[in-house]
Amino acid sequence: MKRFALTAKQVETVKATCGKSQLTDGQGLYLKLFFDRPGHSWRFDYTRPNSGGKRNTLVLGSSDTMSLADARTKAQEARELLAKGIDPAKQRDAARTEQRAVVLADAVAAERAAKKLAPAGTLQGVAEDYHARNVGNKDWTALHAAQWLRTLANHVFPRIGLKPIAEVTPKDVLDCVEVLERAGMDPTSRNVRKYLVQVFDYAMVLEVCKGNPAHAIKSIVKKNVDLGHNPAVTTPDGLRTVLLAIRDWPTPVTREALMVQAALFQRPANTCSMQWPHVDLDAARWVIPAAEMKGKKVRKQKGSDHVVPLPKQVVELLRSLKPLTGRSKYVFESPSNPGLPITNDTLTNALRNMGFGGKQTAHGFRATARTMLVEQLGVQPQYVEAQLAHVGGNQGEDGVIRYDSLGPAYNRATFLDQRKVVVQQWADYLDQLLTQQPAALVEQPVPAEPLLLAA
Numbered sequence: 001m002k003r004f005a006l007t008a009k010q011v012e013t014v015k016a017t018c019g020k021s022q023l024t025d026g027q028g029l030y031l032k033l034f035f036d037r038p039g040h041s042w043r044f045d046y047t048r049p050n051s052g053g054k055r056n057t058l059v060l061g062s063s064d065t066m067s068l069a070d071a072r073t074k075a076q077e078a079r080e081l082l083a084k085g086i087d088p089a090k091q092r093d094a095a096r097t098e099q100r101a102v103v104l105a106d107a108v109a110a111e112r113a114a115k116k117l118a119p120a121g122t123l124q125g126v127a128e129d130y131h132a133r134n135v136g137n138k139d140w141t142a143l144h145a146a147q148w149l150r151t152l153a154n155h156v157f158p159r160i161g162l163k164p165i166a167e168v169t170p171k172d173v174l175d176c177v178e179v180l181e182r183a184g185m186d187p188t189s190r191n192v193r194k195y196l197v198q199v200f201d202y203a204m205v206l207e208v209c210k211g212n213p214a215h216a217i218k219s220i221v222k223k224n225v226d227l228g229h230n231p232a233v234t235t236p237d238g239l240r241t242v243l244l245a246i247r248d249w250p251t252p253v254t255r256e257a258l259m260v261q262a263a264l265f266q267r268p269a270n271t272c273s274m275q276w277p278h279v280d281l282d283a284a285r286w287v288i289p290a291a292e293m294k295g296k297k298v299r300k301q302k303g304s305d306h307v308v309p310l311p312k313q314v315v316e317l318l319r320s321l322k323p324l325t326g327r328s329k330y331v332f333e334s335p336s337n338p339g340l341p342i343t344n345d346t347l348t349n350a351l352r353n354m355g356f357g358g359k360q361t362a363h364g365f366r367a368t369a370r371t372m373l374v375e376q377l378g379v380q381p382q383y384v385e386a387q388l389a390h391v392g393g394n395q396g397e398d399g400v401i402r403y404d405s406l407g408p409a410y411n412r413a414t415f416l417d418q419r420k421v422v423v424q425q426w427a428d429y430l431d432q433l434l435t436q437q438p439a440a441l442v443e444q445p446v447p448a449e450p451l452l453l454a455a
Contacts, residue, residue: 266388307414
């Protein structure tokens with residue numbers, strides 16, 4: 001019995017008049033005939049391994065491009081796989097899938113390179129994808145998105161950014177954090193760990209890593225005394241010392257930002273990101289959009305803008321600063337990062353370098369004003385709370401502000417007229433601290449507005 005039934009001439013000369021649907025070569029190989037279109041199809045029939053006798057057909061190729069000899073070679077390769085218990089069709093599909101994945105990976109790599117993005121699967125690549133997702137979903141403000149990426153780009157990517165994210169260890173993350181701690185950049189170190197927690201959580205959802213090394217170091221990173229508590233001076237003598245140091249600080253943008261922070265006592269993130277379009281110097285008013293205020297996403301979307309009245313001292317300060325930063329949209333544009341504002345760390349690090357580490361932070365000016373306006377100047381607490389943009393409450397007969405569970409849903413008082421008086425009174429008080437000894441202030445206390453002391 002002949003092993004092969006076909007010849008190359010038979011394959012080349014077969015015609016529709018032969019009356020056959022296929023030409024069999026033997027051992028499962030045959031040529032499926034098609035006379036209604038060019039070319040016939042080489043096929044191989046076999047029994048699938050471990051399938052209980054189920055049959056399958058492997059398409060090898062067209063007779064237009066594959067000779068009889070080549071078809072026999074392909075069929076023999078399939079038989080050898082079957083002898084090893086391997087399904088040739090499944091292996092071919094797996095090889096094609098792998099090839100498509102390689103082609104796709106090459107295309108993705110080329111696209112990422114064109115966009116100047118890090119390779120997919122690296123820590124930096126995953127972080128950039130997470131960043132783009134939040135920007136695309138509009139879950140982040142443009143300012144937060146820029147600062148988030150800049151923080152990692154400055155303090156993480158140069159060290160471990162191109163490392164495959166699945167290979168990043170808790171020690172890698174700890175090294176990044178401890179470098180910042182040793183430099184006294186505690187707020188930045190906390191942000192780095194917080195942002196990396198987000199990146200690794202995202203990577204776990206994508207199944208490109210199995211754990212979160214940024215979570216793993218939580219119990220061993222430096223515990224800072226101002227984590228959840230911002231040191232603040234609350235005495236005239238202490239505040240005067242801080243103000244004098246700020247007045248003599250050599251960097252103009254940082255100096256003026258600290259003076260504005262002390263005078264208006266808003267959240268440092270809002271002060272740092274103050275924009276010229278939001279400031280009306282003629283009306284002595286600064287409007288912080290709801291989207292930039294602290295709070296949940298729904299509050300940012302549906303809440304009210306926070307209007308901050310400006311005392312005359314701040315108006316004059318901003319007018320003098322405009323020739324320096326007026327070309328930017330940010331009042332306190334970063335000298336080292338044009339187009340972006342300074343950060344909270346800039347203010348707090350300046351205070352630390354002045355010698356007030358553990359005594360006064362930028363955020364601490366909120367506590368300073370909240371305490372001294374009430375205790376030194378006799379201002380009613382609800383006016384200060386409104387200026388701080390805290391959730392409104394009601395003042396009892398004992399003078400204590402109590403907040404109801406409905407919060408701002410029903411209590412929408414902004415006390416704008418009263419706050420105009422409060423901020424001017426506070427700015428005048430700061431001026432007197434700078435020009436008089438605290439003892440003189442005790443002898444001649446700042447008079448309180450009758451409006452502010454009324455029950």
